[in-house]
Amino acid sequence: MLLPAGAAPDARLLLIGRALRAFTDGFVAILLPVYLLTLGLGKWEVGLISTATLLGSALATVAVGQWGHRFPQRRLLLAAAWLMAATGLLLAGLGGIGAFWPLLIVAFVGTMNPSSGDVSVFLPLEHARLAESAHGEARTFLFARYTFVGALCAATGSLATAIPQVLTDAGLAQLDALRLMFVAYGLTGVLIFVLYRALPDHRMHEQAASPEPLGPSRGIVIKLAALFSVDAFAGGLIVNTLLALWLFERFDLSLAAAGQFFFWAGLLSAGSQLAAPWVARHIGLINTMVFTHIPSSVCLVLAAFADSLPVALALLFLRSALSQMDVPTRSAFVMAVVTPAERAAAASFTAVPRSLAAAASPAIGGALFAAGWLALPLVACGLLKIAYDVALWRAFRKYEEPSS
Structure with missing residues (x-):
């Protein structure tokens, strides 16, 4: 991905990570209610789980703002990536039992996003790293690339909602096809973890200001x-x-x-x-x-x-x-x-x-x-x-x- 002039090279990793997350959010936002209804949950329960995802993300973001300065940002980003991986794999695994309360807990604690916009704990962490990667006008261009990549990949990800139907037509059960999409979400978290391991660890450098x-x-x-x-x-x-x-x-x-x-x-x-x-x-x-x-x-x-x-x-x-x-x-x-x-x-x-x-x-x-x-x-x-x-x-x- 091309960076604006004056942006640090490691900003490219953040843009790629944003692209991967936006793509998965694009199909998860549409498939999540379908998946829950297929598990036999009612519309009221679907609403509660969707609310839990928003509330959990909001509280996690508050925690980052209040206490995140105590930890290196790179470590927090890696933890968020592992949480994303666990969220997808647990939701896929819990599909085998269809129990409401375990699903609600995973939704609240995890990174699942019921909308195509970014409301996750990744957002403030990535914004802070991006702000360090450029200054002045270059920072505005960098944030424009970040939001553009997110919007474009979320729109593209919504097209992936056709995959479960293709798998179903090929003979796979509908529930299993949907579970595979959440497995893909979890594996994307693993990929982002590997990607963000390449970010510079700010503990190894003298910073102008610690968080x-x-x-x-x-x-x-x-x-x-x-x-x-x-x-x-x-x-x-x-x-x-x-x-x-x-x-x-x-x-x-x-x-x-x-x-x-x-x-x-x-x-x-x-x-x-x-x-x-x-x-x-x-x-x-x-x-x-x-x-x-x-x-x-x-x-x-x-x-x-x-x-x-x-x-x-x-x-x-x-x-x-x-x-x-x-x-x-x-x-x-x-x-x-x-x-x-x-x-x-x-x-x-x-x-x-x-x-x-x-x-x-x-x-x-x-x-x-x-x-x-x-x-x-x-x-x-x-x-x-x-x-x-x-x-x-x-x-x-x-x-x-x-x-x-």
Whole structure:
């Protein structure tokens, strides 16, 4: 994988690791409920297990932020890789008995991700290492590569959901075919462990600053975490599952057509993240985050009232091309406004509230759809995101532009 000029060579290992994890997350996010239902669990139990994965990841990320500074980051990354391996292999093994409580415990303790986005304990650790691998503008480009690789590989991984059907058609039992996919997830953890063993061990070098818990930057991080939570809560009102439901209900879109829409929308989102550093170079990190995000939210609100499918899809495609440009710039900004020693903690404390807020709002969006208010989740999402952007710009424009 090509690195931006000025990035340390070991950043390539982090990009490859992100690609591998995103690919497996891409199919696991779709296969996990299918697997659990095939085991004979009910929808309520599937929901509990999905919630346990999010809650466990959030608590693990908090732990990294609070106590991770006591351990070398490389050791924590290797431990996370082993945990990923154990998660996949245990879930595959427990499929033989189908017991709810063991599955719930593994989901809570493990690294399983019920969404295609990254909510795992890997995130703050990899962000901190990436921030050390580049400075200034090169850091923004590096985070753009990181998020682009994740988005692209997650979209590609979703295509792997066809593998169990191919295996079933070849004569393998459906449950066994699904279990093999979780074995593949676990083996990917082993591969990432081998990959991250090649990372430099920072204990062997003198560092400018050893990792520490939040200190001088605590106020900034808390304010950012609060604002990011508003953004995440708004996004949860219209996650892809609910957006698909809206397209089905509003325009009677077929399942095949919806799949094609989300594939191309995902590619647009991934591509836009590569463009974000070039935009940030000219207008700054905060301006890129805000002034690409607001138009995307306006497109979502307009799509809610579109009279025809082509108009709605055009607006949603335009939204996809703009809405994720804030992801790499947001990560780069957080890493730049805190001290180097606080970066792992800052990544954790800004990621956890986002995960929890995003997990809370899909139920509200679903309830609004069930009540017949099809446009309201889209409108509420758009307006909340615009309010977030304005608040972010007013609060942090004075920090523009960090240079290290």
